[in-house]
Amino acid sequence: MNFWRSLVGKLWATIICLVAVVLVTLGLFLLPYIDSNFANSGAIKRLFTYTCMIGFALTTIFALFLFTKITQPLQSVIAAANNIRRGEYGTRLKLVTSDEIGQLATTFNHMAEELEENIRSLNHEKGHLSSVLRSMSDAVVTFDTDGRIILTNPHGQTLLETWSGLDWGQESQSELNLASAASVLKEVPPPLQPLFISTLKQGGDQRANVHVRQGVWSVHMAPLHSDNTIRGAVAVLRDVTEEVRLEKMRRDFVANVSHEIRTPLSMMQGYSEALLDGMASSPEESSELIQVIHDESLRMGRLVKDLLDLARMEAGHTDIMKAEVDMNELLERVYRKFAVRAKDREIQLEFSPPEQPLLLKAADEDKLEQVLTNLLDNAFRHTPGGNHIRIAAESRLLEGKRYAEIEIRDQGVGIPPEDLTYIFDRFYKADKARVRGESGGTGLGLAIVKNIVESHHGNISAASKLGEGTTFTLRLPVEK
Numbered sequence: 001m002n003f004w005r006s007l008v009g010k011l012w013a014t015i016i017c018l019v020a021v022v023l024v025t026l027g028l029f030l031l032p033y034i035d036s037n038f039a040n041s042g043a044i045k046r047l048f049t050y051t052c053m054i055g056f057a058l059t060t061i062f063a064l065f066l067f068t069k070i071t072q073p074l075q076s077v078i079a080a081a082n083n084i085r086r087g088e089y090g091t092r093l094k095l096v097t098s099d100e101i102g103q104l105a106t107t108f109n110h111m112a113e114e115l116e117e118n119i120r121s122l123n124h125e126k127g128h129l130s131s132v133l134r135s136m137s138d139a140v141v142t143f144d145t146d147g148r149i150i151l152t153n154p155h156g157q158t159l160l161e162t163w164s165g166l167d168w169g170q171e172s173q174s175e176l177n178l179a180s181a182a183s184v185l186k187e188v189p190p191p192l193q194p195l196f197i198s199t200l201k202q203g204g205d206q207r208a209n210v211h212v213r214q215g216v217w218s219v220h221m222a223p224l225h226s227d228n229t230i231r232g233a234v235a236v237l238r239d240v241t242e243e244v245r246l247e248k249m250r251r252d253f254v255a256n257v258s259h260e261i262r263t264p265l266s267m268m269q270g271y272s273e274a275l276l277d278g279m280a281s282s283p284e285e286s287s288e289l290i291q292v293i294h295d296e297s298l299r300m301g302r303l304v305k306d307l308l309d310l311a312r313m314e315a316g317h318t319d320i321m322k323a324e325v326d327m328n329e330l331l332e333r334v335y336r337k338f339a340v341r342a343k344d345r346e347i348q349l350e351f352s353p354p355e356q357p358l359l360l361k362a363a364d365e366d367k368l369e370q371v372l373t374n375l376l377d378n379a380f381r382h383t384p385g386g387n388h389i390r391i392a393a394e395s396r397l398l399e400g401k402r403y404a405e406i407e408i409r410d411q412g413v414g415i416p417p418e419d420l421t422y423i424f425d426r427f428y429k430a431d432k433a434r435v436r437g438e439s440g441g442t443g444l445g446l447a448i449v450k451n452i453v454e455s456h457h458g459n460i461s462a463a464s465k466l467g468e469g470t471t472f473t474l475r476l477p478v479e480k
Contacts, residue, residue: 015059015062016056016059019052019055019056019059023052023055070101073095073097073101073105074101076093076095076105077093077104077105077108080092080093080108080112081108084112084115089112089115089116089119090116091112092109092112092113093105093108093109133151133153134153134154136153136155137155137238138155138236138237138238139152139153139155139156139158139159139236139237139238140152140153140155140156140234140235140236140237141156141159141160141192141234141235141237142224142232142233142234142235143187143188143196143232143233143234143235144231144232145200145230145231145232147187147188147196148187149187150232156237159237160189163189163191163212164189166212166213191210191211191212191217191219192210192219192221192235194208195208195219195221195235196221196233196235199221199222199223199233200223200230200233203223203230204223205220205221205222205223206219206220206221206222207219207220207221209240209244210237214241215239215241216239216240216241216244217237217238217239217240217241218237218238218240219235219236219237220235220236221233221234221235221236222234249425252425257307261300261303264296264297264299264300265296265300267292267293267296268293268296268297271289271290271292271293272293274289275289275290303444307444309448320364320367320455320456321364321366322362322363322364323362323363323364323365324359324360324361324362324363325359325360325363325364325365325368326357326358326359327354327358327359327360327393327404327406328353328354328357328358328393330365330368330369330372331351331353331372331391331393331406332351332353333369334369334372334373334376334391335349335351335391337373338376338380341380342380342389345380345383345385346385346386347380347383347385347386347387347388347389348387348388348389349388349389349390349391350388350389350390350391351390351391351392352390352391352392352393353393354393354394354395354404355394356395358393358394358395358404358478359478360404360476360477360478361478361479361480362480363456363476364452364456367452367455367456368452368456368476370448370449370452371449371452371453371474372406372408374445374446374448374449375408375449375472375474376389376391376408377445378445378446379408379410379412379470382410382412382413382470383410383411383412383413383469384412384413387410387411387412387469388410388411389408389409389410389411390407390408390409390410391406391407391408392406392407392409393405393406393407395478396475398475401477401478401479402477402478402479403458403475403476403477403478404475404476404477404478405473405474405475406473406474406475406476407471407472407473407474408471408472408474409469409470409471409472410469410470410471411468411469412469412470413466413467414464414465414466414467414468414469414470415462415464415466415470416466417464417466420462420463420464423446423462424446424447424449424450424460425447453474453476456476456477457477458474458475458476458477459475460472460473460474460475461473
């Protein structure tokens with residue numbers, strides 16, 4: 001440090017100036033008096049000069065003493081303050097004096113101790129908050145007022161990376177007039193921009209469901225306050241796609257079951273009222289009405305049975321008696337069962353057996369026959385006369401595992417592409433306008449087929465072209 005800019009330097013300069021002013025003043029008054037009243041005036045002047053020199057020397061020594069007693073402790077305080085500024089919060093002063101500097105050192109040590117404790121508490125809270133954010137299954141993203149991302153948890157970072165690769169186009173621009181807000185939406189994903197703008201403008205929590213491609217996200221966005229001003233917003237996103245799907249499935253299930261039951265109930269009620277009112281004029285007409293009531297009751301029974309079977313399968317309570325199954329024999333038996341029906345419908349049924357014996361080590365033959373029967377029944381129901389239905393089977397090696405692959409291909413009306421992914425849902429009908437076939441289907445057949453196949457650790461898929469036909473591909477593991 002420059003000595004003349006230090007406290008001691010300024011104090012020493014002040015003392016020197018005061019001493020110099022006093023000596024010059026005395027010299028102006030005493031020198032004329034010495035020359036007129038003393039015979040040896042030169043000796044007195046030399047004495048005066050020596051006295052001034054000694055005074056200046058003592059002043060310098062006093063300044064050095066002050067430098068030692070004042071400046072060095074202050075230098076220690078400055079060095080300790082710089083250490084704390086650099087993050088060394090354990091720095092303490094070792095000055096044991098009873099003057100003001102000692103009190104300053106004590107206060108400084110107390111301040112450093114409190115600061116270290118506060119920093120430790122903040123780090124502890126920061127670590128606790130970081131652990132909470134990492135353990136959350138929801139995505140958390142924090143934005144500042146400029147729309148820049150401040151903080152995310154791992155799930156939030158993964159979500160942002162996934163969304164960053166999507167082509168949003170202009171789908172969010174139509175919902176907001178973003179011309180004036182374009183500068184604050186640089187890093188906010190388009191689905192969150194409406195909530196972000198509303199949060200900044202209204203200053204309150206905002207909630208909404210956001211649809212991104214095939215997923216649904218529940219978003220809760222809250223403002224971040226600092227000194228009564230909003231400094232950003234934090235968004236918590238939860239994937240509720242499955243919940244929304246299940247809720248839709250529940251509503252559809254209730255509606256479909258009500259529809260499926262209402263039709264036979266209405267017919268049974270109408271025909272029974274006709275019998276009670278004596279509208280049947282002959283025993284033949286009465287027998288016909290009773291037969292319709294009987295058929296509708298059987299259809300309701302089949303619906304209830306299929307619902308119970310499906311509920312048991314989805315709950316994991318499927319009664320499957322697994323044993324070795326000869327697929328060649330099973331396919332041949334199913335083929336013979338439908339051969340007469342194919343002849344009556346003028347449909348050419350073809351069967352291509354596997355080139356070698358195809359044995360499943362652990363499978364339920366009755367359940368697999370139910371699967372094949374259901375698939376062939378659907379094929380016959382939607383294939384006009386004069387067309388082909390083909391059954392083919394072969395052994396296939398996929399990913400190091402041996403599978404029995406069975407194809408049932410028809411030349412029916414086909415399934416629209418938008419309906420193809422939903423055909424295994426309960427009560428789903430690709431043709432909304434079609435009437436019931438002669439088998440009186442309940443709309444649960446393919447859902448049951450899928451559950452049976454999955455209980456055998458296999459998979460089933462469908463490919464179709466509208467107007468050309470549909471192919472169901474069934475793969476079942478050969479080994480256990």
